Amino acid sequence: MRLRRAIVIGGLAVAAAGVTLFAGAAGAHGVGSRGDLPLPVWQVVWGAAIAVVVSFAALGLLWVTPRLVDASTGVSLGARATRTIDWLELATRVFVLGASAVIVTAAWFGTDNAAVNISPIAVFVIFWVGLQVASAVVGGFWTRVNPFDTIAAAVRRERFEQPSAVPAGRAAPLAVISIGAFLWLELAYHSPADPRVLALWLSIHSAVMIGGGVRYGRDWLRLNDGFVVLASLLGAMAPLYRRPDGRVGLRLPFTGLSRLEPDRWTVGFVLVVLGSTTFDGIEGVDVWAEIIAGRSGWELTVVNTIGMAWVVAAVAAVYHTASWFTARLTQRAQPDVAEDFVASLVPIMFAYAIAHYFSLFVFEGQNFIIQASDPYGEGWNLFGTQDNTVDFLLVSTALIAWVQVVSIVVGHIAGVTVAHDRAVERHDAALAIRSQYPMLAAMVAYTVVGLLLLLNA
Amino acid sequence: MKHRSFLARLGAFAVGIALFGAACSSSTEPAAVEAGADPTATVTTTDDTTADPVATDGHQHQHGEMLEVTWSPVPTVTLDVSADPISGWNIHAVPTGHRFAPEHASTEPIDGEGHMHLYVDGVKVARLYGEWFHLPALEPGDHELRVELSANNHSVLAVDGTMIDATTTVTETAGELVPMDDVNDMDDMDDMDDMDGTDDMGDVGDMSATQEIVITVAGGSVTGGGRQDVDLGTELTVRVVSDTADEVHVHGYDLFAELVPDMASEIVFVAELPGVWEIELENSGLALAEIVVS
Structure with a gap:
């Protein structure tokens, strides 16, 4: 009982620290000129209140025997739908390969004007945000269409459709390193949109992944390419998924999270992504603006890197502390608990991404449509879109605010539900509920901080 | 089986080469992008470091001395003029291979240094010791602005008898304020010539x-x-x-x-x-x- 109180107080303290620290929000994520307006206070308060109430209600009201694994079986959509999706995936595979080649060559040889070259927005907006959204709808599609898989399959003379021996949710150390490198470039490096810098990163990442995929096989990519790992984690939330028989199935969103089989590197992976997105939010607050004021070049990079490392460490510390408490309550090893519950962070991680990148996608995505007509800055007008301008009134600020709050609250509820299901799977009802308090506190802390980062004081 | 793999690799390689080629041909970028765009200039610029003969003839009898460049790199100059938001014109003349040497002005020429002269409609109006210069508002109408590289002794630098200079035409409008906000997009640069000097404040309403x-x-x-x-x-x-x-x-x-x-x-x-x-x-x-x- 005393423990529980301590944890609740701890969570509130984190939240209070958040209130005093974070004021204002305008991201600085790779590209983009627009920052989102601060959320209205009432929206944040309501969002946080709903998240907290639902969390505790879930403990008492939710099922006491695990249900998500069964629910995640869903229904098969049959052979015809599967064939259609297969064709779509093949078309996407060809398109992705071609588009990747255009983007890499544009980054190397196109204009070095970051506002004109297509590669910054293609990578930081269309790919990075689009990959996450698409993965959350069509589970694991990136595993089957990513260009490295295509190249590896071609070189190894393998069929494109190939069953994977890698359980969903596994990660290798290189996956953490590769996603960390990308996030560092996006959020910490001082000139992320410089096409040549982007070209260098794209080439290194591609070389490593193609080399590994060709040498060690395509399952190697499923463990080592950070983007494939991320797509497969988010794909566990997707309503559309691949059933064991290869057919396409439809299931309730989020239920697939119960089937993830994470290992310790998955934990690191999720915490790095979650922490980095949090840092992206912190980059917009006044306190941080004062820290980096007047800094530029590599000095800025160093300060950003330290800041990013701190935030990732803080996010990780919250999670590991919570799992340590849960481990003590349930007399298990802390790393096992951390692995067990990391699936419940996936929807929160996704919600953070949506909250931070929705408007970026909507607005800067329009720039992509413009740039697609002239990817090399040659004065072409392939699709007749070159003279378009970005419509910054395409979606209202009210809609953006609602998307932000609703995504964070829904992500939180999904996370709590998955954690609850996992807990009752592991333990009898009474212990399961007690074991969840620390995790709940951690999730409430993430959600409240996530909301506060969107709030203007 | 073996040769299919080879074909696959060959295909990938060919695609790569084709894309590489396409990209390489793109290395000549549009000048507008590089110049970063000066959205205000009402301007047609001819950066003629090796000017056309007609212009040369016209220039030659405006000044006496010319100094043939015998050193390298051969100096060049570019001229960029934009309307000042309040009044007049901001002139940005950038020489290369030509150091500003006000300390040596009106002394013996030294290779690679000197200053510049600014002409408006053929009349010398200023000696420039730096890249930027503010020119007060001109009479309404078209005006030719010209910048030439000058040695310390005021001889005009020339290559093969052609002076090193750059010329631009600006259109002074009746109003004092040239609206910056007529320009929403770098792509509009081509339309600059029709800037009419009316300001946008009318849209706002009082x-x-x-x-x-x-x-x-x-x-x-x-x-x-x-x-x-x-x-x-x-x-x-x-x-x-x-x-x-x-x-x-x-x-x-x-x-x-x-x-x-x-x-x-x-x-x-x-x-x-x-x-x-x-x-x-x-x-x-x-x-x-x-x-x-x-």
Whole structure:
């Protein structure tokens, strides 16, 4: 009982620290000129209140025997739908390969004007945000269409459709390193949109992944390419998924999270992504603006890197502390608990991404449509879109605010539900509920901080 | 089986080569992009370091001495002129291979140094010891601005008898204020010639609220910036004075104004795009302010 109180107080303290620290929000994520307006206070308060109430209600009201694994079986959509999706995936595979080649060559040889070259927005907006959204709808599609898989399959003379021996949710150390490198470039490096810098990163990442995929096989990519790992984690939330028989199935969103089989590197992976997105939010607050004021070049990079490392460490510390408490309550090893519950962070991680990148996608995505007509800055007008301008009134600020709050609250509820299901799977009802308090506190802390980062004081 | 793998590799290689080729041919970039665009200039520029013979003839009897360049690199000059937001013209003449040497002016020529002369409609109006110069407002109508490289002794530098200079035509309009906010997009640069000098303030209506942000940049530090709340629909004036030459950029609205050291530049626009927008110095990347438009 005393423990529980301590944890609740701890969570509130984190939240209070958040209130005093974070004021204002305008991201600085790779590209983009627009920052989102601060959320209205009432929206944040309501969002946080709903998240907290639902969390505790879930403990008492939710099922006491695990249900998500069964629910995640869903229904098969049959052979015809599967064939259609297969064709779509093949078309996407060809398109992705071609588009990747255009983007890499544009980054190397196109204009070095970051506002004109297509590669910054293609990578930081269309790919990075689009990959996450698409993965959350069509589970694991990136595993089957990513260009490295295509190249590896071609070189190894393998069929494109190939069953994977890698359980969903596994990660290798290189996956953490590769996603960390990308996030560092996006959020910490001082000139992320410089096409040549982007070209260098794209080439290194591609070389490593193609080399590994060709040498060690395509399952190697499923463990080592950070983007494939991320797509497969988010794909566990997707309503559309691949059933064991290869057919396409439809299931309730989020239920697939119960089937993830994470290992310790998955934990690191999720915490790095979650922490980095949090840092992206912190980059917009006044306190941080004062820290980096007047800094530029590599000095800025160093300060950003330290800041990013701190935030990732803080996010990780919250999670590991919570799992340590849960481990003590349930007399298990802390790393096992951390692995067990990391699936419940996936929807929160996704919600953070949506909250931070929705408007970026909507607005800067329009720039992509413009740039697609002239990817090399040659004065072409392939699709007749070159003279378009970005419509910054395409979606209202009210809609953006609602998307932000609703995504964070829904992500939180999904996370709590998955954690609850996992807990009752592991333990009898009474212990399961007690074991969840620390995790709940951690999730409430993430959600409240996530909301506060969107709030203007 | 073996040869299929080879074919696959060959195919990938061929695609790569084709794309590489396409990309390489793209290395000549549009000048507009490089020049970063001076959205205000009402200008047709001919940067003729190796000028056409007609112009040369015309120039030759305006001055006596020419000095043939015997050293390398052969100097060049480019000329970029933009309308000052308040009045007159900001002239940006950039020589290469030609050091400004005011300390040696009117002495013996030294290879690779000297100054420049500015001519308006064939009349010498100034000696330039730096890249930037503010030219007061001219009579309404078209004017030819010309900058030539000059040796210390005021001889005009020439290559094969052709003087090294750059010429631009500007159109002075009747109004004093040339609106920066006519220009929303770098792509509009081609349309610059029809700028008619009418300002945008008519669109706003007299009832609109107005707001002014005054920013001073000195020694790399910014005063008057920071985060500023602006109501949607306000007519906003952003006035910037800096001790460095640069360009002010209001993001999103994509408005630009050239900055001449210690001269105020103004951007006037209606804040009609909600969101948080950065105002920064385009070349140095220094953040000046953020406007929170809501």
